[in-house]
Amino acid sequence: MKVDKVIASATTILPLRLKDMSYSVGNARLLDGIDLTVKAGRRLVVMGPNGAGKSLLLRLCHGLIEPTSGSISWQSQDPRPAAQAMVLQRPVLxxxxxxxxxxxxxxxxxxxxxxxxxxxxxxxxxxxxxxxxxxxxxxLSGGEQQRLALARAWALRPQILFLDEPSAALDPSATRAIEDLIFQFSAEGITIVMTSHDLFQARRLAQDVAFLHRGRLIEHGPAAQFFDAPQTPEARDFLGGALIW
Amino acid sequence: MLSNTRALLLCAISSIGSIAAVPAFAQDFITVASTTSTENSGLFGYILPMFTEETGIDVRVVAQGTGQALETGRRGDVDVVFVHARPAEEQFVAEGYGVERFDVMYNDFVIVGPDSDPANTRAAENAVDAMTAIAQAGASFASRGDDSGTHKAELALWSAADIVPEGAWYLETGSGMGATLNTAVQVPAYALTDRGTWLSFENRGDLTVTYEGDPVLFNPYGVILVNPELHPHVKAQEGQAFIDWLVSDAGQQAIADYQVGGEQLFFPNAQ
Amino acid sequence: MDGPFLIAIGLIASGDPALTEIIALSLKVTLTAVSIGCLVGLPLGAGLALARFPGRGVIVVAFNALMGLPPVVAGLLVYLMLSRSGPLGDLALLFTPTAMVIAQTILILPIVISLTRSVVEDLWAEYREQLRSLGAGRLRSVPTLLWDGRVSLVTGILAGFGRASAEVGAVLIVGGNIAGHTRTMTTAITLETSRGSLGLAVALGIILLLITLSLNAAAWGLAQSARGRLG
Structure with a gap:
């Protein structure tokens, strides 16, 4: 797949840097001291048990909400650059x-x-x-709607695409089609940051993994390393299918 | 759907454009405050086209109760008032709101009631006796209760009879002549009405005229130009033209010619 | 009183010019008022749904309450404003169709504003993040939400139309029920009732009902097919 010239020639907005970024609602600290650098051209899958703050992290990066403390900054210095797009978990058509x-x-x-x-x-x-x-x-059918949501995000010529559970409600063949699209986007040079609750999907798609647990980023690195040799007991339990909270 | 909705919107928007065309003023017109009873009698529909043809002046009649019509004149919202409540009209002129009162015509009031005439008003010597009979019999009586000319005439009769009308038999409708007659038909009740409204009133039910003819029941109409010194926008020239025509031979003849069911309703009496 | 239906049918069939004029004026006045009500009320209602400012609750409650404003009171207020002795007397608008449009607009506005606010508020809850993600600010979201809520909004607009076309108190006071100039369906009905021509009054009522009925049927059909086709 040939790289889109518009994307290739644009000033790069990446990497995206999160420094000691926290997000609280009332007294509840939902994300706590996140330090993370999203590098250009990679497929990063954010993983973690339910309620770990995966979706929240994507919405903060995308700029839908503001962090309570710490910073989220783009290479381009733009507080919310146009060359980024997101497909919400339940996209509204x-x-x-x-x-x-x-x-x-x-x-x-x-x-x-x-x-x-x-x-x-x-x-x-x-x-x-x-x-x-x-x-x-x-x-449209569920699969068609999701395809349209992806197309709508893609049409904005993003350098980075946030995908929140892009195949959560889809049947296996529609899921397959979405994953194919994600690979194609990646091949076009679009950086992918996505969440998935599906371990197998994460294994298929991830080049890098960020593992969240109770609002903290406790592992971040290449996918192979995470899946083969997780560093923390929480990640080991998660990969082993144990329920951890 | 898209095109349908769009068409609907366009339609709505284009109709806004038409608001500019809504106040389509005729070149020459005057506004006259008159009474519902005059409007309901159909007199205006008969005589106004003659006036308009002769002068080119269109007459727009706002029909209200006499009290409201005089108030509209006081506020300067009409050019001419054409009502029937002589003392109030004279006061209107005395206070400077009107220029001068002209006699135009009169009709008369009649007492209508159930055909069975429970108060035996048919035997009354005069109008005051008839009203006394109704009160003494405790027969239902429907009153306008709206400060109109007719209402004022009715109150004058009670006063002359030395009766304070109150009690279950006395029904104040607080509305126009027609609505009051509709009420009287339903109850059934006696009512005081001008003959014009009665003759052109269609929903008479069991009601009939039970007393008429006392000169005290004559109901004179006056026409007054609203004072242009008080309200400079008043179309004095056109308004006066209307008044002049009403009291002229042509106008008086037109009034005399108007009939409903073969009966003359108004009797011209300009000086 | 016999056969108001027959009278109604006869009236319609005869194409009586006076009746045609009355119907045309009624529709013109009410449609103009509805259009202005929408032009002002839709953006205002949507704005109220999206905006957050101190005193917003008071305004929301006030508009909800104004939906029940007695037409006579609206008419009286407009009368006092437009009267020659009132602040806007120089405009010479009293006893004109324009005065009736103003009075009806005042009756319609609270309905359009309140229903729009309610519809748009619900939509906003659903659309908010998505619109922000696609790059729409609050202000730019207003037309989007209005357009996407169009099927529900039609109901509110129809309610406004119904209130305006059915009311008599306000237009009687500010219009004066002048034959051939400011006589509408409802004031004509009032007049005919007061003349005891109950048959004619009912016949006019039937015609008014038929107009309202067909308009509602058309809007309902449109909404049904839109629901079917737009999801």
Whole structure:
């Protein structure tokens, strides 16, 4: 898959650096002292038991919420650069056609009408959505909806893509299709940061792993090392399938 | 769906454009405050086209109770008031709100009631006797209770009979002549009404005229130009033209010619 | 009183110009008021749904309460404003269709604002993160939420239309029920009732009901098919 020229030529916003980043709601410290550097071109899977703060970490990185303390900074110094996108765990598709859903964020990003319609057409083709282009997005199947959500994020030409449980509610074949897309994005040079509760999926996709436990980042490194020789007892228990809290 | 909704929106937006066209003013018009009974009688529908044809001035009639019509005149919201409550009209002029009162015509009040006439008003010597009979029999009586000319005439009769109307038999509707007559039909009750409204009133039920003819029941109409010195926007010239026409031979003849069911409703009496 | 249905059918069939004029004026006034109500009320309601400021609760409650404002009171307020002796007397708007539009707009606005706020607030809870993720700020979210809530919003707009087209107190006071100028369906019904022409009054009522009915049926059908097609 050839690297998209627009992405390749843009100023890089990566790496993304989190320094002693914490997030609290009231007295509850949901993320605590996270230090993490997300390097360009890698596929990072954030793992951890339920409630460890995986989804929260992605939303903080994406800029949907602000950290309580510490910092999240991009290489480009931009507080919230445009060249990043996220697919939420339950993406909201607008009550309009597939085409209009793709057009919407591009219009927000300020692309001119002509450029937009070309980008939308390209995206429809790229994701095999041309036959569905005029269909109402809300009436697509689960797999099709997720494909559209990914396409919508991709159309923004991100350098980094945050994916929160991208195949959580999908059947195996739809999951397969989504994973294929993630590999293709990666091959195009898009940095991937995703969460997954599925160990097998994590093994298939991860180049790096960040392991969260009770709001703390307790392991971070290459995937092979994490899966073969986890350093902490919590990670060992997690990989062994034990319930840890 | 998209195109449908869009069409609907367009439709809504274009109708806003039409608001500019809504206050389609005729070049020459005056606004007249008059009474519901006059409007209901159909007199205006008959005489106004004649005036408009002769002068090119359109007359817009706002029909209200006499009290409200005079108040509308006081506020300067109309050019001419055309009502029937002589003392109030004279006060209106005396206070400077109106220029001068002109006699135009009169009709008369009648007492209507159930055909069975439980108070035996048919045998009354005069109007005050008839009202006394109703009160003494405790027969139901529907009153406008709205400070209108008709209401004032009714109160004057009670006062002359030395009766304070109150009790279960006395029903104040607080509404117009038509609504009061509708109530009287339902109860059934006696009521004092102007003959014009009665003759053009269709929902009479069991009601009929049980007493009429006492001169005290005559109901004179006056027309007054609202004082342009107080309200400079008043169309004095056009308003006065209307008044002049009403009291002219042509206007008086038009009033005399108006009939409902073969009966003349209004009797011209301009000086 | 016999056969108001027959009278109604006869009236419609005859195409009586006076009746046509009354119906046209009623629709014109009410549709104009509804349009203005939407133009002002939709963004305002949506803004109220998204904005957070001190005193917001008071405003929300106030608009909810104003939905029950007696039309006569609205009419009286407009009358006092537009009267020659009132602050806006120089505009010479009293006893004109424009005055009726103003009065009806005042009746419609609280309904449109309150229902829009409620619909948009629910949508906002669902859309908030997604819209922010796609790059829409609060202000830019307003038209998006209004458009995506369009099916539910139509209900609120119809409620406003219903209130405006059915009311008589306000338009009677500010319009004056002048024949051929400010006489609407409802004031004509009032007039005919007061003349004892109950049959004609009921016939006019039936026509008014038919108009409202067909409009509601059209909107309902549109909403049903939209639900089916938009999910």
């Amino acid at each position: 607008l009550r309009r056609s597939v085409r209009a859903n793709l057009n919407y964020p591009l219009a927000l990003a300020g692309y001119a009408r002509a450029a937009r319609s070309e980008m939308v057409q390209k995206t429809l083709a790229r994701f095999g959505l041309i036959p569905l282009a005029e269909r109402p997005a809300r009436l």
